């Protein structure tokens with residue numbers, strides 16, 4: 014690769030003095046050549062060689078005068094004099110080259126010519142053109158500039174004649190029609206150089222100004238000239254250094270193809286492309302191939318493009334941005350552009366900000382299609398919050414909140430709402446909501462457990478719960494069964510915690526009978542667990558003391574067991590006491606039968622086993638009956654695979670941390686297993702059975718106490734063994750998340766006020782009541798009165814009626830059974846009221862029977878589907894239909910009769926046929942105003958929600974729907 018030379022080296026090569034070269038360069042306006050050590054670039058060196066060489070220059074440089082070598086070799090004084098004399102002519106060479114060079118290097122030949130002659134063939138095509146017709150003077154005029162000064166006076170004609178031969182683009186340039194336009198625009202290169210004398214731009218162009226050649230006669234012949242552009246790019250005067258090629262970028266697309274054309278030519282192409290950061294005075298116009306004028310039809314204001322280009326150029330200069338910093342490609346924006354845009358956006362008023370917000374929301378999926386206006390079907394995942402419902406349906410959150418408020422539900426945007434409420438809201442907008450049940454990791458685990466292949470299915474022992482009135486001997490009986498004195502350890506003799514015991518006895522036929530007992534402090538815990546969906550019990554052992562008979566809590570227990578749908582086996586305890594006479598026993602049988610437990614002895618189906626916890630009488634019989642019942646129930650479990658089960662109780666224990674008492678329901682659990690247990694997870698550290706023994710592995714129907722979990726689960730929570738700790742952790746964290754949402758969700762409980770709504774939602778057809786009265790007589794009368802209410806659509810079911818104040822147990826039963834509590838001449842203690850409030854159980858207290866029945870009747874009437882009656886409001890004729898993009902069809906109407914009301918429903922009648930019905934009015938306008946009502950004889954614009962197929966000649970009927978409450982008959 015040839016290297017740049019020093020002046021003195023070149024001088025030596027040319028056998029001239031360094032000074033001569035320096036002088037010549039100065040005279041030619043070549044910067045940077047100041048002394049003999051100055052570096053001469055390759056192109057310049059070649060030029061200097063030509064200056065000082067013998068040979069004829071084959072490039073544009075030939076238009077400059079040759080250096081008199083003799084003079085050059087003369088003493089400095091003489092040379093200087095010569096140089097002074099030659100100044101007038103020599104600079105013209107430079108000037109020629111100065112402009113010529115960029116045209117070659119930057120493709121500006123095209124730019125300069127294309128405006129004038131878009132169809133002018135490329136130089137390469139010229140040989141094939143009929144060159145004969147080409148005027149020879151012009152053919153050699155490789156440097157456009159040579160002609161530029163000469164031709165402006167008669168720009169068009171010569172070129173018109175000469176174009177057919179397709180002389181080189183350069184040649185026709187001077188004649189180009191755009192030439193005359195250039196003088197006022199310094200950017201125009203061709204003509205710009207002719208007249209700029211009036212306002213010579215500084216810099217390089219100024220240097221070249223006096224050098225504009227006036228001597229076409231020295232122009233080289235055409236044929237040879239065809240080759241010259243190439244040569245010039247390599248060794249022409251140092252044009253490259255003066256006019257750095259600049260990448261000219263396509264303007265931003267938003268300018269569009271229709272940008273006004275500039276002066277480039279008849280087809281436009283304008284200053285739009287003026288390169289930013291161009292050297293002043295040497296700007297270029299782009300031709301039609303790039304100009305917006307071509308695509309967009311051009312013809313815009315001639316200078317508009319240039320002016321924009323200039324402004325951009327100035328802007329860039331102000332920002333200190335070089336042309337190189339501009340981005341490439343048509344779709345990229347420069348940093349400065351982005352900053353500018355940003356600044357504009359920031360300064361813009363709310364519109365743009367709102368747009369940005371909307372865009373963001375749209376990206377996040379918060380803006381849903383306009384379902385709220387059109388109706389339709391939408392899918393939504395649980396848990397549903399007001400926000401997510403709004404996102405999915407497009408219904409405004411405020412509207413949802415308002416609707417719920419009207420239903421008596423206070424909610425905020427982040428409130429979770431139950432599926433029914435969400436569906437109700439959606440239906441208001443004709444939206445069908447398809448709720449995707451949320452499947453958490455724990456749900457998936459459960460599903461996997463439910464669906465897994467059974468490995469070792471065998472009959473399993475039954476799980477029984479002992480219920481009964483206080484002191485009737487529940488613990489003593491269990492104690493007897495287990496042969497362990499649990500009662501002795503109880504504080505105050507009352508069972509303090511839920512325990513589970515697995516008891517195996519030898520039956521009368523020698524076979525082993527195993528039963529798991531859940532020892533609870535009463536039906537509260539039993540019901541509480543049931544309320545949590547944990548119905549672990551297969552059977553209920555109802556303990557009734559033979560000396561006491563059926564007592565209130567006995568009845569409660571019966572009702573709790575019935576509500577749970579669990580078979581009851583009665584243990585008639587304390588059979589050893591003297592009061593346990595035959596008469597008394599028969600009396601108790603009677604009481605039991607009254608409550609639906611007809612003893613087998615009486616021909617019923619309820620097994621009544623006479624037991625004595627004290628003496629151990631009947632205990633084996635009881636166990637055998639339980640075992641027999643389990644057989645009837647065909648209780649089986651898979652004894653293989655990983656374990657699953659439920660929590661009975663959990664507590665913190667010193668030294669062990671969180672401990673859960675669980676009942677294994679299927680599979681095998683081993684020490685070291687990964688476990689998720691409600692909100693807790695961990696690895697089973699140790700396990701103890703109901704006898705306090707450490708076990709390493711256990712199967713179905715085994716009560717266990719396990720440690721190694723990170724938190725306390727709730728009674729009733731399920732547990733599952735997982736393959737990894739991560740799976741357990743994930744399931745637990747999702748459990749917590751769901752729990753959080755459930756806490757936020759407004760639980761809809763049955764009350765007399767909302768029962769109608771629940772009924773409407775198809776949730777229930779019966780009103781369940783827990784009835785408490787001061788005396789049995791009142792309770793019976795009330796029960797009878799209430800159960801008479803209702804018809805074939807709705808019924809009242811008293812699930813529990815008893816004498817006495819409203820207790821926690823009543824509230825729990827009502828909670829678990831979705832019932833209300835009615836108290837007659839009784840009260841609820843503050844504690845009970847608190848619990849009721851907490852569990853959202855409706856308690857109604859009355860002192861007059863009539864009030865009770867009237868209130869329930871009203872509630873039931875509320876439940877009945879109201880009658881729907883239509884009330885005509887008015888009608889309008891469609892005279893015109895305006896279709897507006899993104900809005901739909903607006904019917905231009907004249908109200909024919911009555912009025913059109915925004916709040917009313919509408920239907921469209923076409924040729925006597927109902928085309929659409931029960932449509933809401935999306936908008937009702939009178940001229941430009943939104944109105945609520947338009948009266949007869951008035952014109953209006955109607956947009957129906959979700960319907961755009963309205964046609965001229967249609968009739969829009971408007972009506973209101975009135976709901977009439979029905980009476981119970």
Ligand SMILES: Nc1nc2c(ncn2[C@@H]2O[C@H](COP(=O)(O)OP(=O)(O)OP(=O)(O)O)[C@@H](O)[C@H]2O)c(=O)[nH]1
Nearest residue numbers: 483484485486487488489507508586587625626627
């Ligand atoms: N004679 C006799 N006494 C019994 C029998 N069963 C229990 N008792 C006594 O009745 C009392 C109450 O017994 P518990 O076992 O504590 O009764 P409970 O139903 O568990 O009582 P709570 O835990 O308070 O609900 C104790 O004094 C027992 O000794 C029995 O079969 N015969």
